[in-house]
Amino acid sequence: MNLREFLKENRVYLDGGMGTLLQAKGLKPGELPERWNITHPDIIKDIHKAYFEAGSNIVCANTFGANPLKFSDDELEKIISAAIKNAKDAIAETGDIGNKFVALDMGSLGKLLKPLGDFYFEDAVSAFSKTVKLGAKYGADLVFIETMNDSYETKAALLAAKENCDLPVFVSNAYSEDGKLMTGATPSAMVALAEGMGADAVGTNCSLGPAEMKDIVSELLSVASIPVILKPNAGLPVTVDGKTVFKVGAKEFADEMIEYAKAGVRLLGGCCGTTPDYIKETVNATKDFPVVPLTDKNLTVISSYSHTVSFDKKAILIGERINPTGKKRFKQALIENDIDYILREGVSQQEKGVDVLDVNVGLPEIDEVKMIETTFFELQSVTDLPLQIDTSDPVAMEKALRIYNGKAMINSVNGKEESMKAVFPLVKKYGGLVVALTLDENGIPATAEGRVKIAEKIIETAKEYGISKKDIIFDTLAMAVSADKNAAEVTLSSLKTIKETLGCHTSLGVSNISFGLPERDAVNSIFFSLALENGLSAAIMNPHSKDMMKTYHSFNALKGLDDNFTDYISFVTENKEEPEKAPAKTEENNNDLQYAIIKGFKEKSAIITEELLKTTDGMEIVKEKIIPALDIVGKGFEEKTIYLPQLLMSAESAKSAFEVIKKKMLSEEKTGDSKGTIVIATVKGDIHDIGKNIVKLLLENYGFDVIDLGKDVPPEVIVETAIEKSARLVGLSALMTTTVPAMEETIKLLREKHPSCKVVVGGAVLTKDYADSIGADKYAKDAMESVRYAEEIFRK
Template identity: 60%
Template structure:
């Protein structure tokens, strides 16, 4: 019998702990359990058999810690083959008559994935894939990915199984007491992501006892459409007279788990501290219970690595600002690889209340296939809301969906055969909520009825890929009212038809309606309100538009979605400050102050405001030379004379940066008037706070800075220095272990780019050490680096 058929109708018993059992048989502290597959074969067989004898249906191979980071190819293969062999021997030896299956166990690599750690996503996929390829040739029934405390690593493991095997895959995550994974994912996030990836069972294991994980299970039950597994620890370990004792008894353990079975959990077992006795007891306690059938949850949900957004009665705002269309400054940022500017757009929209951010980086001059995944990763480092991946390039789309941490929104598919053939397979493989545009080979139909027909066609095709309608959100296309007086009517009519007849959620790029008209915001705001009233679920919009926000907030208020009007009152109180301009200009103080004063005092918002005022009538270059630079210099000198401290220096630097940013956005001008400085944190080192401070100050002083980031190999640094013909290179290292990498870099620069002077800094360095490794200059802080670089102009 196939394991998936079995779990459909039966309460399925899993196995229990391994480590604690083996310690009793003499496993030493720190000794890898997997080595026992070969050295203590009999003990491992006994262990598996004892679980089958206790009534387990599925036992997991002793391969939790086996991976190619730890073992060479030959050992890896031997360990896996013998582990599977031991499990099969136990299966044959056990006389118990229940259905028996063998799950191949995949545990965490022990390394953390980028960007939080240093393991590349594709490398992680390959590490898991190596195990999967070996195991897939052996006698196993399924794969279990377990004790994962990072959502992205979980995704890498699932992809490795899916790409190398057709066997079922179960996934168990390890939640902390705050009901999240270590890297932040909630149970709802994990369910959305794992269902999207098409796993067969979603579960919870390890970390805590059954009582403390009960609520996680409850939350998963609320949202999951697939079977659920529960495999907690026998409580927490205590040391009693040198022996490890877990504090939850088999009785207590089984009682809590039996309750979860009554609520719908289908697969049960134990993790650390549990023994065959626990499984026996669990079986006894649940013998009269019936397996509850899973129900299909009709929930449309997208997620980031830490929060899930559900489409419901309350409309969802999708920020549209990460998009170069019609934005000179944004295009410039893309061309200059200025990821900081793009991230700022993300953070600002999130702070304005957007629930999801649309991400589009498509311009002809850049490689979208490289830029889109890079931007998605960078945004996920700083924004907590889910992203909507927006591209017409299917290759870029796949690359971005693959590394996306969570379940993304996909923008977009349409009724054209070619489009559906490109996008649906991606959604089927990686999961996601797809925005479907109601147009096809014949263009955008004028009549609502025809747009509705396209929607039906899209749904039918999606179904053939196994994509359910909850994962499709229709965009009935807002077209400008300036060329067709009925365009709003038809868009809204089709919206309503889709919402009511198909039961699907909807989305609109609202502002298209006013294209070509003056005061577009007025039209957009009214149209948005109309659309909301007719069943619009989500809007792609500009959260800085006062009219749009007014429509949204008042709609919530009038439709009874704003308890005690609190949300509206807060909005109204701040409304005076709002402007229809892109960026809101805040004021730190009401005093009439000068730009120099604002910079010296570190008043970021004032510096921006005053600059914006002054460039209306003054030459921007004069402002830079007569105010910004002298003010900065003033603070810089005070810092050198120890009159001000690092925080003040940085406050001033940031204030002048905001002044520069205003000048940049108005004139698209570069404030770089001095030479190019290449900077990097050397290979092996991931500390970049100091380097970023140096960058900020150098930029403020007019240098063009090429920042290569952290953990940069010597050859990449050399390449950049040669390409930029940079007279100065700044290198940073924080640890003694990475100074050799710095020395190597300096050597290769002096050899191949003798025109370049190398300045070094970082916690482990001092002037003597710097000289020893061949540096041209040691700088104790960022100001000293600026002074050094000034000599080369």
């Protein structure tokens, strides 16, 4: 029987532990169990046989660690073919009656992916792809991705399975005691990701015993529309007389499994410490209970690496600020590759309370595909909010979908054939909630009926691609009311129909409505409340607008969507108007900025600068106020009267003052003076970058253009960038003795290809002698010394 068919109606029994049994047969600590497929095929086959005899329907071939990071291509092929053969032989010898299957087992690569670790997502996909291809070639019936404690690596494995075979794919994760994956995902987030990408079953195994998995399993069952997998350990291992043992016996284990079977878990098995006895007892204890049918939970949900956002009664706020449209400063940031600016826009919107961040980095002057990749990668290391991919370029869209760690929102598709043809296959492959605009080849219909009709067509077409309407959210297009007085009415009435008649969720870019009018916030916030009343599920909006946020929180409070008014009250408390600090006379203000920077008052520095700019030229403020303040602090640091944290607080305050000045100058089409360009990086193999970031901050304070290449940067990249930007100085950081050789290599290459460039180095393990021995021009013991050296170099 076909496994997918078998899954529909039956409770499926999996196998139990392999590692513990192999250790009992003589596998030594540190020895790779996958080699036993070749060296001890009978032992492996007998274990599989014992599981089939105990009642398992699916056994995992002994391929948990069979990946190209551990084995050569040649050995990998031999191992996987032998492993699958061992399991198939076990089926043949126990009687093949059509209900026994062999899984290609895939565990973690043992590498943590970037940004937390050092392994590239695409490298993980390639590694898993090799294993999947071999598994399919040698006849596995399914791919079983298990014991992964990171959602991102799980996604890499799932993508590899989907791209390289048509076999059913199961996804099972190891959750920690707090009910989340080691890297943060909740069970709901894993279900969103796995279902979105078309997994056939989802669940949990390892780390915990059956008694400790109750909350995890009940969450999985409540959200999953596909079958749920459960493979607990035989309890938690404990050390007794210097030996580690599992303490839950087979009978006790099976008793625990009864409740799970009754609650609807469809695939039952065991993990570490369990044996064929555990499976036999579990089969006997549960086989007579009726199989709980699967139900479509019909949830509209997106996820990040940590949590889900569900579209339900309360509207979802999507921050619109990561978008260059109409924003000079943002455009400038994109052109200058100033990722930190984009990240700050993301974090500040999160602080204002949005649920999702819209990300649009398209600009004719830049390579959007490259930029969206960088932005998605970097944003996911500073925020845990789900992201909305906002682009009209399908190549950029796919790039973002691939590297996104979760189920993304996609903005957008529309009723044009061409658009649906480009976007729907991506939604199907990677999963996602797609925003559908109600326009088509004939433009935006002037009537509500016209827009609803397009929505219907979009739903029909999506269905042909296997995309359910729960994964479509309709945007009925808010158009400028100043151009057409009926614009708001048509948008609202089509919104209402789509929500009520078609049963779909809706979204609007709210701010468009007021285009061309003065006092836009007033119009926007009233339109927002009308839209909410008509059933709006999500709004793309500016969370820095107090009017919009007031409307949102008041609406929820009035509609009974804010229990005990918790959100409303905390919003009001956080936004209490502070009594206006009367700006003192100019003379005092001048002193004030200097004082604020020295004291490290970040926000105050920005406010004072804003005030000063009304009367004083930006460059004047820099020269007369900011630099003197920095000099005082820098000197204090060098004389050890103040410490690093205080130096940094001042530097950040200066930066916030600079940011205000930069914005003003951009609006006046002016550019500031740069003292010169410096390239900095943490060298290859090293992932520590706090020190490097401190140096960057201070160099920027002192007026240098700093190109920051990040951490773990290969020598070639550093050298190429230095040449391309004609940098006269390169700063390198390394924290570990093991990564100093990479620093030396970088310096050598730089001497060869870009000999006029100076090199300053720093980092915990370095000393002056060490720096001299690897050929650096300068060892800087701290950030201030780097600044002094840079000034010396560029003065010449």
